[in-house]
Amino acid sequence: MAQLKIKLVKSLVGRKDDQIATVYSLGLRKVGSEVIQPDNDATKGKIAKISHLIEVTDA
Numbered sequence: 001m002a003q004l005k006i007k008l009v010k011s012l013v014g015r016k017d018d019q020i021a022t023v024y025s026l027g028l029r030k031v032g033s034e035v036i037q038p039d040n041d042a043t044k045g046k047i048a049k050i051s052h053l054i055e056v057t058d059a
Helices: 017-025 041-049
Strands: 003-008 034-038 054-058
Touching: 003 041, 017 041
Parallel strands: none
Antiparallel strands: 003 034, 003 054
16 A cells, blocks of 8 residues: 655644644654655645645655
8 A cells, every 4th residue: 555754844833723633643742853644635625735744754
C-alpha cells in the first residue's frame, strides 16, 4: 500500500478546535514534525481538512 509523508508547516495558534484535533489525529504535534500515514480515504479526508497547514509528499 502507498504511504504519504505529512509535515506540519504552519502553527496551530488561533486555529479552530476541529482543525487542531485533526492535526493531532494524524500524529503531528509541533511545527516541523513529520509522520508517515497510509494513503487511504480516511487520511485523504483529514488532509483535505487541514491542507493549508501541511505539506504532503509520497513516502
